[in-house]
Amino acid sequence: MTQPNVQPDRGYVTISAEECKGCGLCVEACVPRVLALAAHLNHQGYHPAEYAGAGCTGCGLCFHCCPEPGAITVYKLARPAAA
Amino acid sequence: MAKQLIKGNEAIVKSAVLAGCRAYYGYPITPASEIAEAAALYLPRAGGVFVQAESEVSAVNMLYGAASAGVRAMSASSGPGMSLMQEGISYLAGAELPCVIADITRGGPGLGNIAPEQGDYNQVVKGGGHGCYRTLVLAPASCQEMADLTALAFDLADAYRNPVVVMADGFIGQMMEPVEFAAKAKAPGSQPWAVEGNRETRPNLASSIHLEPDRLEQHIRHLEQKYLRAEREAVRCEHYQTGDAEIVLVGYGIVARILKAVVDEVRKEGIKAGLLRPITLYPFPSVQLRALARQAHVFLTVEMSTGQMVEDVRLALEGRKPVEFYGRCGGNAPSAAELVQVVREVARRSSPVLIPDAITKTEVCHG
């Protein structure tokens, strides 16, 4: 997803669609606005949150504002990007 | 160890500590307050906990907490306080948490008075709280039994994982008699189901909630099995001169003490009387009573109430023999002389109901 000649994002986020209840609080909290509720429904009939795939800063606010224990996992870039 | 002249209430506490009790949570109330006072002195000395709670409601929930944590814990109260504890007793039974509560009974209903009465039978023995549960109930008739039955109560509580009530009237709580205590102190044990705040017990849960009807029914059936086991195995009673008894007196606590004197007295006149004294009020000695029905002509239940245990006597006998009742209440205890009259009367007639008012009031310990 990251393109070779572009600085990689500092963070990354995964959302477990089946654990998400579609409350949208992560979307509200996301500063770079890279989260949104999906158009499709999950098995329980919620529109789960989705990551746009790029632009995550790894701030973790979406994780902290998500009421579900394990719906969101936030990652950070482990090593500095190659110059 | 030498016998000690000691109040029944105080004997409960010393015996409890020797039985491994290390926590007391309670609210003062006459005529049970000496239990809290002795506990405040002796529990901390033994490395235990004493907390004077803000109410009996809190006290019984503190018992719930201590029992959850696997500690032998107790409280004590009297009628009005027992009423307040019933919610918590239901939770304790539901969550299968062992504890001991001493009920030193007084007169009711409402504020009633502080003199001894046995009007708590129904709320304690039949379970005053909600749901299908029972409490095991022990009824001491002497200071020595205050000690012995308190120790037994802790063992029964653990064995059945259920609250056990030691129910004594204010006389037994307030009087002093020589008591010989257990020679060896028991070490506080540990319970595999307890929530202790460590790795081993981390998976444990103390709870009385079962949302699914099938699971709750299964749980209630499990409790029921325990109670049936108690009815088979835990019954205790004392027979006094019942071998050839044609008239069987039934009474517990202080009443049984008076009835013993009555049995001795009327036997001098040739009336073949005997006494069956329930020591466990639940499980009730129904089988033992039924056995006596083979030879006895009549049963006479005496209580310091308007008749609560008498219902259990009638249920036990299932109509096999007439059951008479004589009761005093309001803090009055029947005197031996008064009861001798009643027994003579019962022996003379076969079945009529006695009217207590017809008997002259005699002196009792109060007023």
Add this chain to the structure above:
Amino acid sequence: MAEVPSGYTVLHERPKAFYDTFERKGELQQQTHYCPGCGHGLAHKMIARAIDELGIQDRVIAVSPVGCSVFAYYYFDTGNVQSAHGRAPAVATAVKRSRPEAIVFSYQGDGDLAAIGTAEILHAANRGENITVFFVNNAIYGMTGGQMAPTTMLGQRTTTSPLGRDPFNEGYPLHVCELLATLEAPVYLERVALGNAKQVMAASRAIKKALTNQVKGLGFSLVEILSPCPTIWKLNPAKAQERVREEMVKVFPPGVYRDHTTERAARPAPPPAPGLDELPRLLDLEGHEFDRTGLERPAGLDLRIKVAGFGGQGVLMLGEVLAEAGLLLDLEVSWLPSYGPEMRSGTSNCHVRIADQTIASPLVAQSNVLLAMNEPSLRKFIGDVETGGWVLYNSRSLPEGVTAPAGVEVLCIPFTELADTLGEPKAGNIVMLGALLEAAGQLPAAAIDRALEMHVKSARWLELDRRALELGRETARKELANAYV
């Protein structure tokens, strides 16, 4: 779920203090039972993270009473105690005191903590219990479907305040932090809100601090969490958050209401428990041995004694000494007092039985000894004294109109006046005891003396009582001699 690109490591993930799967929950074992956007999920997660960060998972015991969070034990992989409505602070008190090493928190809603459990939270806080309380305030009863809470705001419509909370009918919203801040004991009280990401982060810090305080042994900490309830409020999660942010904080201002965490020292650890072999001594069970050498156990004895008088005349003590002496002589004894308010003023009496046979009833209806310290007691009980019995009365003669039953011996001596000559009218009871020993004569003086020693702790009083006893004996001896002249 998208594949995580290489080069990334986990920064935030499901806290370890949650179970991996919620097996106690019937279905959907990855999710909580809370509604979308509910503040409970957030609060749970913050607590779980704090537990992880403090490394205390094995030590934690969560107490969850009634409310939406009654099932907190589905989620926290810790020790769990589920409790009755409102009673969690009482339960937590005893859990903590039973297991001081455990980290105990209660997790309570507004109805639970601020209505039905008001007494429990107030007193747990006032005792300064070393527990942590998480108080989730969403101004409504969620679990039962939207009834009014003690924290429901003025004008707020609920199913039981359908026209909006009216202060003249329902009173005002209860401010728990402010209320508890009037107490001396609490160490830390803070109100936080879950109205936006910034508030959530502040709440997270408060929660961790409240648990840290307990780890340090500092005492009672409470964090009030203003929390959205989108379903019952009938707002979407974002709007519900906005309501917390815009409306609730005006009624319940967030902030630190108490922070004594820096100045407060850790509570002292309980002293080590004594060995089991020390218990008999600590329970005062020792020292009751009595050398009976040279004392004969009186045979055929059946004393049924009634001691009666005004409160403060030493009636109960006199009875106790008699019973104790009987026990020292290896006799059967019982002592039964009147008790209650009349003990402190008005008349007081006790029944004492001393016999060489088992005592059936400890009640003395027919006595063979009446010790009457005053006239009302004499009048009340003299009719019950049996033939051959004794009446000792605290005056020079029986009052007018009072006669003893036939065959009853009467000894009238002004015991209190005699005690006055010793400088202590309160010793009248012991003067009377001396007279009784002389009159009835069945109890050896050595046993009475030893019983007095056991009951009278002060050396001055013991000396006085011994003199009183002797004075009573002497006076009675003279009286009796005169009577037979």
